Amino acid sequence: MRRFHVASEGWGSLRANKLRTFFMMAGTIVGIAALTVIMTIGKGTERQVMRRVENFGPRAMMLVAGGGRATGPPDAQVTTLTLADMEAIRDKISGLEIVTPQAWATRTPLTRGSAQTRATLWGVEPEWHAAWDWYVAEGEEITHEDVATMARVCVIGSSVKRDLFGDEDPIGESLYVNKVRVTVTGVLERRGTAGTGGGDFDNRILLPITTAMRRVLNVEHIGAVRMITTDARRMPEQAEAITGLMRRRHRITPPAEDDFRINSPLAVAEVVRGTSRTLSILLMVLAGLSLFVGGVVLMNILLISVAERTAEIGLRRAVGATRGDIFTQFLTESLSVTFLGMVVGSALGAGVSLAVQHLTPLPVILSWEPFAVGIAFAFLVGAFFGVQPARRAARLPPVEALR
Amino acid sequence: MIELEGIEKTYVSGEVVTRVLQGISFEIEAGEYVAIMGASGTGKSTLMNILGCLDIPTAGHYRLDGTDMVNLDDEALSQLRNRKIGFVFQQFHLLQRTTARKNVLLPLIYAEDYPENAEEMAEAALEMVGLHDRIDYRPNQLSGGQQQRVAIARALITNPAVLLADEPTGNLDRRSGAEVMAIFQQLSAGGRTVILVTHDREVAEHAERVILLDDGQIAEDRRVDQPRDAEQELTNLTVGEEVYE
Numbered sequence: 024m025r026r027f028h029v030a031s032e033g034w035g036s037l038r039a040n041k042l043r044t045f046f047m048m049a050g051t052i053v054g055i056a057a058l059t060v061i062m063t064i065g066k067g068t069e070r071q072v073m074r075r076v077e078n079f080g081p082r083a084m085m086l087v088a089g090g091g092r093a094t095g096p097p098d099a100q101v102t103t104l105t106l107a108d109m110e111a112i113r114d115k116i117s118g119l120e121i122v123t124p125q126a127w128a129t130r131t132p133l134t135r136g137s138a139q140t141r142a143t144l145w146g147v148e149p150e151w152h153a154a155w156d157w158y159v160a161e162g163e164e165i166t167h168e169d170v171a172t173m174a175r176v177c178v179i180g181s182s183v184k185r186d187l188f189g190d191e192d193p194i195g196e197s198l199y200v201n202k203v204r205v206t207v208t209g210v211l212e213r214r215g216t217a218g219t220g221g222g223d224f225d226n227r228i229l230l231p232i233t234t235a236m237r238r239v240l241n242v243e244h245i246g247a248v249r250m251i252t253t254d255a256r257r258m259p260e261q262a263e264a265i266t267g268l269m270r271r272r273h274r275i276t277p278p279a280e281d282d283f284r285i286n287s288p289l290a291v292a293e294v295v296r297g298t299s300r301t302l303s304i305l306l307m308v309l310a311g312l313s314l315f316v317g318g319v320v321l322m323n324i325l326l327i328s329v330a331e332r333t334a335e336i337g338l339r340r341a342v343g344a345t346r347g348d349i350f351t352q353f354l355t356e357s358l359s360v361t362f363l364g365m366v367v368g369s370a371l372g373a374g375v376s377l378a379v380q381h382l383t384p385l386p387v388i389l390s391w392e393p394f395a396v397g398i399a400f401a402f403l404v405g406a407f408f409g410v411q412p413a414r415r416a417a418r419l420p421p422v423e424a425l426r
Numbered sequence: 427m428i429e430l431e432g433i434e435k436t437y438v439s440g441e442v443v444t445r446v447l448q449g450i451s452f453e454i455e456a457g458e459y460v461a462i463m464g465a466s467g468t469g470k471s472t473l474m475n476i477l478g479c480l481d482i483p484t485a486g487h488y489r490l491d492g493t494d495m496v497n498l499d500d501e502a503l504s505q506l507r508n509r510k511i512g513f514v515f516q517q518f519h520l521l522q523r524t525t526a527r528k529n530v531l532l533p534l535i536y537a538e539d540y541p542e543n544a545e546e547m548a549e550a551a552l553e554m555v556g557l558h559d560r561i562d563y564r565p566n567q568l569s570g571g572q573q574q575r576v577a578i579a580r581a582l583i584t585n586p587a588v589l590l591a592d593e594p595t596g597n598l599d600r601r602s603g604a605e606v607m608a609i610f611q612q613l614s615a616g617g618r619t620v621i622l623v624t625h626d627r628e629v630a631e632h633a634e635r636v637i638l639l640d641d642g643q644i645a646e647d648r649r650v651d652q653p654r655d656a657e658q659e660l661t662n663l664t665v666g667e668e669v670y671e
């Protein structure tokens with residue numbers, strides 16, 4: 024109880040000198056606000072990484088046509104990736120559960136009577152479904168027989184169904200892909216959008232790969248090879264083996280740029296994190312600088328205040344304050360400043376996070392963690408920068424302080 | 427109640443050795459009203475700081491109520507000051523931006539147990555020094571005399587064994603000074619031990635006993651046959667004012 028009354032003496036001068044208190048708090052406010060924003064964006068980013076990795080497949084790899092960047096759809100003008108490459112991977116790379124080719128075309132016109140739309144076209148094998156863990160919600164999947172016979176069938180995404188068929192049952196109905204008439208055998212489960220900058224996953228049409236390459240696109244190359252590994256831990260080693268194999272087959276020696284790339288959950292996560300990384304680093308610098316500079320300002324104002332309040336300290340000692348009591352009072356003053364700054368900074372940070380969420384595509388998640396970290400930092404800064412002034416105040420000999 | 431035995435205080439800074447107190451011995455009984463008098467620089471304040479347990483003598487013994495304070499640590503000395511001693515200073519030493527009430531109850535914050543009726547105790551102490559209508563005033567809203575009376579109320583709130591006053595009238599006009607001296611005489615009449623430090627003979631002669639310091643030693647220790655009556659002086663001052671007007 025005595026402790027409490029002694030400590031609460033530390034608040035008095037804060038209330039009496041509001042402007043001074045504000046200057047002591049400013050650094051903590053900005054620092055904690057920046058920390059809060061870093062953490063809300065960080066948490067949002069990690070949630071998005073998880074979702075994107077989940078979407079991509081935690082055990083999946085993609086060999087994609089076109090080099091020079093990390094992710095994105097195949098480069099349309101790169102025609103060097105072939106079914107023979109895919110066969111070579113099947114033969115030479117061990118530990119792969121599924122290896123399946125995908126032919127690809129973007130914004131392919133689809134028509135049915137007067138209704139028309141554009142969708143991403145994928146030529147696939149039946150293994151595509153297992154490779155993407157993505158199955159039909161209605162009707163039938165594409166079969167080995169469809170591939171063998173270049174059947175004029177297709178499976179459509181739910182957005183294509185909506186755009187071309189409305190509320191009608193599309194199974195058994197037909198539509199035109201590039202003037203080639205195909206019959207709908209199935210409709211895919213809904214997957215929704217792919218998050219930041221991502222397109223509509225459900226705006227797609229699947230054809231047997233033979234039908235796609237020969238009848239619709241008239242090409243000899245494919246866009247990508249989808250692979251599922253038996254053991255996620257082997258992925259880096261397998262990716263390296265595939266890179267070596269592909270460079271040999273395509274006669275590429277390292278200074279020259281690859282004409283393919285390999286996507287993995289790691290690469291996907293990297294891309295998602297990359298968007299917020301620069302901002303996070305900037306904010307981290309801001310937070311560190313604010314907390315440090317703010318702490319130094321706090322310490323110096325407290326030191327000045329100790330000098331100005333020498334007589335007060337002497338008087339308190341005269342009426343019974345111990346050295347410890349004086350130390351407690353000034354440390355409480357310092358901690359009160361940083362805790363107050365923490366509360367204001369957390370609120371400011373939460374506000375800025377909400378603004379970021381509304382004004383930018385960056386993912387943001389508010390939670391209690393930034394608040395806990397804020398409390399920890401408020402304590403650290405308040406204690407670290409408050410100790411020296413408090414110690415100086417406590418060590419003043421009362422006789423000299425009263426002179 | 428107060429026993430000093432060969433008290434010395436020596437300051438050493440570099441080559442310079444200042445022997446401020448050079449063997450002070452005396453006793454003060456409970457209920458005495460003593461003035462410590464002497465020219466400026468003779469070591470009165472130094473002695474008072476030792477009497478108030480704010481400072482420790484270089485040599486000698488000081489027993490307050492039987493306990494020798496020379497060997498006590500900071501915590502014990504602080505507790506001793508809080509429980510047994512009330513200070514009044516020339517510069518008042520009130521906390522600015524703080525009401526008279528809060529100033530007065532400050533010593534209670536450092537008491538072992540904070541009394542539940544601290545606020546009422548502060549009000550009562552202020553009433554005793556005639557400031558019942560200034561309870562929530564801040565120092566800058568009070569005259570010098572009123573500020574010193576707040577300081578006296580603060581010194582009394584813990585009901586200390588000894589009241590120590592160092593030049594309490596030094597910053598006051600005659601009238602306010604007389605008011606303060608009247609309060610001290612009242613307290614003394616009520617049985618409180620009062621030690622008054624002053625360079626001014628007139629002020630000292632309000633006490634019943636005068637200890638004269640000269641160059642760090644006791645030059646004289648005598649009873650005052652006819653202590654000056656502060657109450658009477660106040661009345662005279664008032665009469666004088668009326669005539670003047």
Ligand SMILES: Nc1ncnc2c1ncn2[C@@H]1O[C@H](COP(=O)(O)OP(=O)(O)O)[C@@H](O)[C@H]1O
Pocket residue numbers: 437444446464465466467468469470471472473
């Ligand atoms: N910390 C110190 N160091 C050196 N000398 C001091 C110190 N404090 C006081 N003195 C000296 O002690 C002497 C007595 O001072 P003080 O007790 O304040 O006298 P008084 O109150 O009688 O005017 C003075 O000459 C002063 O200079």
Ligand SMILES: [Mg+2]
Pocket residue numbers: 470471472592
């Ligand atoms: Mg003096």
